[in-house]
Structures are given as structure tokens and as C-alpha cells.
Amino acid sequence: MLDPADVRIVLGGTPEPFTSATDEKRAALGHFEPHNALVTRGAERTIRRRLNEEALETAHPVHSHVDGFRTIVREETTALTTEAxxxxxxxxxxxxxxxxxxxRRVVLGNAARDDHALTDLMARLRGRANWAFAMPKDRRARDELHRRLQAHVDRAEPGSLAARVAGQPEAAFATHQMAQWLFAFDPAGMTTFRALALIVSNDDALARAEAEISAGGPDPAFLKACALETLRLFPTTPAILRQTTTAASLRAGRLPGDAGVLVYAPFFHRMSGLPDADRFAPVRWQGRDAEELLPFVPFSAGAAVCPAKHLVPLLVAEALRELLSRHRYAVLAPGWLAQAPRLRGTLNNYAIRLTLHPIPRRT
Ligand code: HEM
Known part of the structure; x- marks a missing residue:
């Protein structure tokens, strides 16, 4: 896609005639979650999508478990910064x-806090999934993943997302939806760490963040905007894929059935002529939903929009609030972050290093 109007048509035309269950995605996700909503077509998709929307509370800007999530984020970030x-x-x-x-605590419950084996198993299966068609499926490891997830659903720990899916119909394939949650929280972590580095390298953003934190209100609107702006600059789903189920018309022309469609997010997120395209300017998102600035598509849009489009910015913002409220940071690496007037096209989260110093408490 090269035309923003076509992005609207394609995302608005999901699941028919533009299905998200493309051959590539089915091959990749089939390694660990073949019954996930994203790779399901037809009536079954409705059931699986509904489970996601209900558990992740897609229709509500603030998830009803927010107090529990805040406590989890506070405890874990305190342990992290104390150690660091x-x-x-x-x-x-x-x-x-x-x-x-x-x-693990948010999705599966507090008892799963130290279940590193589960995260490692997911990482192993995701590694195979990157090879999609080219790697045989490890069905034994996949069954093991779903057995472990089912055990957490059966525990149904109050306050966890797992508890929200207990008792769902079999056709919803709850553990196949949950595998996506565990997988997709990984880019949310990358976004949090990138956002922290971006905020502390930008005087205006840091001043706004500090003002919001010291005001102490319940809604960290600016920090949520920082999450969305980080995803605009460095989208963690750069390629949104669709496949036509029948022939379809676009501004650019007519597509036959079974055609592949690629919305390459970085192309639209930094289009020439866009104000401050290569700068960190979170205020453009403040008070706005992730779908309101199309063709920016950090969480996609339409019927397959990420059902965690509110939950992710909320958790990222709460983590940033905790991290920034007790320490001051400076970026050690990458060196270009603080100096470059325009941000580069990619930011390697694995290479970010920050210094931190406790903020002296006022007496
Ligand atoms: C930075 C974090 C995340 C980003 C940027 C993101 C982005 C996206 C995007 C772009 C899609 C749509 C793909 C398409 O249109 O083909 C999507 C789908 C989805 N996401 Fe997320 N996501 C994130 C985190 C999460 C989390 C944490 C969860 C669950 C807790 C989640 C659950 C899902 C599900 C279930 C779908 C499939 C929806 C469907 O097929 O209807 N995502 N996500």
C-alpha cells in the first residue's frame, strides 16, 4: 500500500474481503498458536475475537484490573531499580x-512470577515460528505450552487475565489466545524501554512527564501518548498483512482474489511532509486513541485492531511512571539518541544502556 486512503479501505475491509489470516501468518503462528483469532477465518474468528475483547477490555480505555496491575508494576520496577x-x-x-x-503475573497470576521455563518454551517456539513454512512444527513442545497454559486457566487466580477466560467455550481455544498475549507483551516491553530512553533524551518530554508524575493524577495521559509516539517512530508490528478472499477494488487498482497486501507501517508513520516525522513529539497523541491518527497504525485499525490497544499504553505508562518517579536517567548507549536532531529509522532496544541515580527525597 502506498496511499493512506487504501490503508483505510484494507483495514476497514477486514475480515472480508481482506483477511488477516494470511498464508504467511498461518505458517508462522501455526508453530505455537494455530487457533489464534489472527489466523482464524469464518464464524470461529468471531468467537475467538470476542474472548480477546472481553478479557483485554478493548472497549474500555482503563482495564478494570488496573489497581492490581499497578501494584505488580510497582513491585517489579522497585526490585529492578534497587538492583540496578x-x-x-x-x-x-x-x-x-x-x-x-x-x-507472567498480569496474564497468569502471581504464582507464575518465576515460571521462567514457560517464557523460555515460548521463546523456543517463537524462534521456530520465525522460519514459518521452512521449519517443521515441534508438536510436542506446542502441546507442552498449551498444557502449561491450561494449568494456569484451571487455577484461575483472581486478578489475572487467565481467570477471565476460565469457562469459555472450547471453540474459543483460550490457551491459543493467551499464547498471543504472552508473545505480544514482549514488544510492549521493548516499547517501554525505548520510551524511557526517548523521554530522558528529550528535555520537553521529560519536563511534561515529570509534571504529570508529580501531579499524581489517576490517568497518565502524557505517558500513554509517549507509548504511542514510541510505536509511531519504532513500530513493533512494522508489517501488517492481509490477503484478499475475493477480488477487491482499491484506489490504486483492482486486486484479484488470494492477493497478498502489505501495509508497511514505517512508510506511513514517517511520510514526507509530515510535521516532526522524525522527532519524538508525544503531544500529537495526547487524549487520542491509537486508531485516531490513521494512517498511523501502531495497533492496526478496524475489526482486527489489536484488542490490547488500551491495555498496552496503560501498562507501559504505569511502568514509565514508576521508573521515572524514583530515579533520574541518562542514556549511555546508543550515543546518537541524545545528539541527533532527527531520530534514526530503528532503535535497537537490546543495546540501550542507561545510568540511573535515585532522586533525593524531599524532607
Ligand atoms: C507494543 C505492543 C503491541 C503492539 C504494537 C500490538 C500490535 C498489534 C497489531 C498491529 C495487531 C493487528 C495485526 C493485524 O491487523 O493484522 C495486533 C493484533 C493482536 N494483538 Fe496486539 N500488539 C501489542 C501487544 C499486545 C498484547 C500485550 C496483547 C494481549 C495481551 C495483544 C493481543 C493481540 C491479539 C489477540 C491480536 C489479534 C487480533 C485479531 O485477530 O482480531 N497485543 N496487535
Whole structure:
């Protein structure tokens, strides 16, 4: 797609005639979640989509578990920064360990906090999934993943997302939806760490963030906007794929049935002529939903929009609030972040390193 008007037609025309269940995605996700909504066509998609929307509360800007999620984020970020303050440095390895503790507690419950084996199993299956058609499926490992997830659904720990799917019809394939949740929280962690580095390298953003944090209101609107702006600059789903189920018309022309469609998000997110295309300017999102600035598509749009489009910015914002409220940071790497007037096209989250110092408490 090269025309924003066609992006609207394609995303608005999902699931018919533009299905999200493309051959490539079915081959990739088939390695660990073949019954996920994203790769389901027809009537079954409605049932699986509904489970996602209900558990993730897509229709509500603030998830009803927010208080529990805040506590989890506070406990894990406090443990993280206490440890990192010893060396005075925060890197991806330390951050991601803490982030996955948050994810396991939010999705599966507190008892799963230290279930690293589950995260490792997911990582192994995702590694195979990257090879899509070219790698045989490890069905034994896939069955093991779903057995472990089902055990958490059966525990149904109050306050966890797993508890929200207990008792759903079999056709909803709850554990296949949950596998996507665990997988997709990984880019949310990348976004949090990138956003932290972007905020502390930008005087205006840092001043606004600090003002919001010290005001202490319940809705961290600016920090949520920082999450969306980070995803605009560095989208973690750069390729949104569709496949036509029948012939379809676009402004650019007519497509036959079974044609592949690619919405390459970075092309639209940094289009020439766009104000501040290569700068971190979160205010453009403030008070706006992720779908309101099409053709920016950080969470896609339409019937297959990410059902966590509110939950992710909320959790990222709460993590940023906690991290920024107790420490000051400076970026050690990458060096270009603080100096370049225009941001580069990619930001390697694995290579970000920050210094941190506790903020002296006022007496
Ligand atoms: C930075 C974090 C995330 C980003 C940028 C993101 C982005 C996206 C995008 C762009 C899609 C749509 C793909 C398409 O239109 O083909 C999508 C789908 C989906 N996302 Fe997310 N997502 C994130 C995190 C999450 C999380 C944490 C969850 C669950 C807790 C989640 C659950 C889903 C599900 C279930 C779908 C499939 C929806 C459907 O087929 O109807 N995502 N996500």
C-alpha cells in the first residue's frame, strides 16, 4: 500500500474481503498458536475475537484490573531499580527479566512470577515460528505450552487475565489466545524501554512527564501518548498483512482474489511532509486513541485492531511512571539518541544502556 486512503479501505475491509489470516501468518503462528483469532477465518474468528475483547477490555480505555496491575508494576520496577542502582546502570537484560515477571503475573497470576521455563518454551517456539513454512512444527513442545497454559486457566487466580477466560467455550481455544498475549507483551516491553530512553533524551518530554508524575493524577495521559509516539517512530508490528478472499477494488487498482497486501507501517508513520516525522513529539497523541491518527497504525485499525490497544499504553505508562518517579536517567548507549536532531529509522532496544541515580527525597 502506498496511499493512506487504501490503508483505510484494507483495514476497514477486514475480515472480508481482506483477511488477516494470511498464508504467511498461518505458517508462522501455526508453530505455537494455530487457533489464534489472527489466523482464524469464518464464524470461529468471531468467537475467538470476542474472548480477546472481553478479557483485554478493548472497549474500555482503563482495564478494570488496573489497581492490581499497578501494584505488580510497582513491585517489579522497585526490585529492578534497587538492583540496578547498585551498579548505577540499567540495561535490556535486567529490564526484560523484570518485564517478563510483570507479564507472567498480569496474564497468569502471581504464582507464575518465576515460571521462567514457560517464557523460555515460548521463546523456543517463537524462534521456530520465525522460519514459518521452512521449519517443521515441534508438536510436542506446542502441546507442552498449551498444557502449561491450561494449568494456569484451571487455577484461575483472581486478578489475572487467565481467570477471565476460565469457562469459555472450547471453540474459543483460550490457551491459543493467551499464547498471543504472552508473545505480544514482549514488544510492549521493548516499547517501554525505548520510551524511557526517548523521554530522558528529550528535555520537553521529560519536563511534561515529570509534571504529570508529580501531579499524581489517576490517568497518565502524557505517558500513554509517549507509548504511542514510541510505536509511531519504532513500530513493533512494522508489517501488517492481509490477503484478499475475493477480488477487491482499491484506489490504486483492482486486486484479484488470494492477493497478498502489505501495509508497511514505517512508510506511513514517517511520510514526507509530515510535521516532526522524525522527532519524538508525544503531544500529537495526547487524549487520542491509537486508531485516531490513521494512517498511523501502531495497533492496526478496524475489526482486527489489536484488542490490547488500551491495555498496552496503560501498562507501559504505569511502568514509565514508576521508573521515572524514583530515579533520574541518562542514556549511555546508543550515543546518537541524545545528539541527533532527527531520530534514526530503528532503535535497537537490546543495546540501550542507561545510568540511573535515585532522586533525593524531599524532607
Ligand atoms: C507494543 C505492543 C503491541 C503492539 C504494537 C500490538 C500490535 C498489534 C497489531 C498491529 C495487531 C493487528 C495485526 C493485524 O491487523 O493484522 C495486533 C493484533 C493482536 N494483538 Fe496486539 N500488539 C501489542 C501487544 C499486545 C498484547 C500485550 C496483547 C494481549 C495481551 C495483544 C493481543 C493481540 C491479539 C489477540 C491480536 C489479534 C487480533 C485479531 O485477530 O482480531 N497485543 N496487535
Amino acid at each position: 542502582a547498585g551498579s548505577g546502570e540499567l540495561d535490556w537484560d535486567a529490564f526484560s527479566q523484570a518485564w517478563f515477571r510483570v507479564v
